[in-house]
Amino acid sequence: MARPGFVLDVDKRTPALLIPQGAGCRLEKLPVGTRVAYPAESLPALPDVDEAISAAVDAPLDSAPLTDRVAGAERVAIVFTSAHRPAPPMGGVDLRIRILEAVVGRLAEAGVKEVSLLAANGLHARPDTEALRALVGERVFRSFHDEGLLDTHDATDDSNLTEIGATDDGVSVRINSRLAKADLVVNVVIGTEPGHVGWNQIATGATATETVWAQLSDTSGKVTSQVEEVLSDKLSVLQIEVALDQSLYPERLAFLGKREWEWNLGDRAGLLALRQALNVAPHRVRRAFFERNPGAYGAIALVGGEVAKVSEMTRARLLEQQIVPIEGQADVMIAGPASTTEHNHDSVMNPLIAAWDVLGRTFGQHTGTPVVRRGGVMICFHPLMQAFNSRRHSASEDFFNTTLQETSDPQRIRDEFEQKFLSDAWYTHLYRAQGAFHGAHPLWLWNAMQPAREHCADIIWVGADRASAERLGMRAATTLADALEIASNAVGRQPSITYMHTPPSMVADVTGGVSA
Structure with missing residues (x-):
């Protein structure tokens, strides 16, 4: 039987925990009292x-x-x-x-x-x-x-x-x-x-x-x-x-999907080797490493029939595998983007995609109540390098360097810039003939982030390029301690903290009020 997701309360004995930051990862010692939501293990795959x-x-x-x-x-x-x-x-x-x-x-x-x-x-x-x-x-x-x-x-x-x-x-x-x-x-x-x-x-x-x-x-x-x-x-x-199922990693990277206190000596050696390799490798090599080392996934459901009935069964099976009960909202939510997403397969994770993965996807994966309270703070991990794939993400590069340079206000973007990205002839040509994302792609990513931006008093990126964070209307910090210091203006000096330990995916089922 697969183990369900659960929430760990960090104490003095808790080891440093793995936090993803795009094409890489880091070990971070989290404050005592932090709650860490772990995804469930995969449900059994279909036998035939x-x-x-x-x-x-x-x-x-x-x-x-x-x-x-x-x-x-x-x-x-x-x-x-x-x-x-x-x-x-x-x-x-x-x-x-x-x-x-x-x-x-x-x-x-x-x-x-x-x-x-x-x-x-x-x-x-x-x-x-x-x-x-x-x-x-x-x-x-x-x-x-x-x-x-x-x-x-x-x-x-x-x-x-x-x-x-x-x-x-x-x-x-x-x-x-x-x-x-x-x-x-x-x-x-x-x-x-x-x-x-x-x-x-x-x-x-x-x-x-x-x-x-x-x-x-x-x-x-x-x-x-x-x-x-x-x-x-x-x-x-x-x-x-x-x-x-939730199988994302091959055997040699299996430790990335394990709970840290269950790592054996081989897992720790594998992590050390991985971090050393990633620290010296160019970004494209780091990204390609994760893309070319997928896990041997399985199917937990395979159903055919009428659309509503089939989707009801599939959705229920996915929720059964991904839902994690969490008691109470947090003052601070911590998360980091996965190595690759549907928006950057075969291309660099630019700042818009990194922000979408945490603020649009992870923030929104809940059953109705966000993990972080309204007026709380999100702390995210990613360098937010100003690097864009000129073929696939030309529109996103222009959006980041021109539109966001002028304004990050969603209403003004809709009023003044939306039509250009929806109908510009050059973006359309790149989409039709050059394998680029549609010109509306950056608008899509930006819109998906707005619920988190409106919900939170502050969004802080640890280890990020300061100019990139400011362009997104957010802030940068050097360390987690610095980020918590900045966050104290909104949540005080002893905030409740929840870390969403993804990937794999999980859906937060938050009950009760704000956690103590």
């Missing part, structure tokens, strides 16, 4: 993935089998994820490939005339030919690519977008025409977090820029719900979802 795939397509939930649903169908569109994809397990086959091959095989047997595949990348960088080959596997790639039936979604291509409805507030719901014309859409989703399941992949990954942006810029969730209602009404979908 191929059997689960067969059940998903041949005996789906609240749905007829795939072959029955395509009887007489002329067009089927298969949608798969690229934005949230983890690296394939060492020596194994990506689960997505096995699902796609099973679906394509049954569609061929059923005699469907036209089968197309679409990578639902949305505003993320569009995968190139070789990335597509890796995503779908050699057999599927050879069968569909040269025929023009395997493609990546282009959120800016009006010629290949079809309006299927509108929200109550007049937001146009335009989706990729392959999906609009299909008799059936097979939506293959790889879920690592509860928010990545359900309609999300189609709603934000296969729609027009304005449809995506209306959802991302609405923090209430109202627009998203209405877009999903339109999709549910207009599309016939067979949903296949996979929930992954």
Whole structure:
């Protein structure tokens, strides 16, 4: 049985604890009384993935089998994820490939005339030919690519977008025409977090820029719900979802996922060697080291059927694996970004992405009550180097160096700069032809941080470039002690502190008032 997540109270005997800071990590002795929230261990993986795939397509939930649903169908569109994809397990086959091959095989047997595949990348960088080959596997790639039936979604291509409805507030719901014309859409989703399941992949990954942006810029969730209602009404979908376990590291880096007091001598030697290597390596080498050393992940759920039913089951399974009960909010929340995220695969973690990972993702992973109280302080760890991938993150570099130089006020950014990033011809060209993120990407990251910025009295980055922190409207400190000294203006000199010991992901279930 997998061990659940739990909260450790730091005392004098507690060793220095590991804190991630992007492409690296540090050991930090935390103040006595700090609460440390540890993620749960992975739930048991499915014993037979191929059997689960067969059940998903041949005996789906609240749905007829795939072959029955395509009887007489002329067009089927298969949608798969690229934005949230983890690296394939060492020596194994990506689960997505096995699902796609099973679906394509049954569609061929059923005699469907036209089968197309679409990578639902949305505003993320569009995968190139070789990335597509890796995503779908050699057999599927050879069968569909040269025929023009395997493609990546282009959120800016009006010629290949079809309006299927509108929200109550007049937001146009335009989706990729392959999906609009299909008799059936097979939506293959790889879920690592509860928010990545359900309609999300189609709603934000296969729609027009304005449809995506209306959802991302609405923090209430109202627009998203209405877009999903339109999709549910207009599309016939067979949903296949996979929930992954928490295995992020290979055996030689297993200590990164362990609880520090359980480290053996080999773990400590491995950490020492890792830190020495990372301290002298260029940043690109450090980042590549983590990207090229994935863990051999497993699937804890693999379900097919009607979208609402499938996503309900997958979300529940992910929450079962990730939820951690925490008693009371803290005055100070400590966290650091993971080595790589969906926004910087194969590229440097720039300050916007680092801030998004902590303030947008980690801060927001709770069941309704944030870990830190309103008016509290967040202390984050990252150097915030002013380094940007000029090909993938050109818009983010401009946003950081020009827009934020002028203002960090969200309303002014919306009023004066939003349209430029949404529609600029150069950013659109880079997105369509050069593998860049969409021009709206920095706005997306910035908007996602606003709940944390508005909630907290101060946000302080330890070990960060001071100019970068100031550009973000935040502050920098040399050490944790310095950060707590700065924070004392808002929370006093004996604040309650909670450290979110991620990765892997966890969802905080905070109960009660502010902790003592």
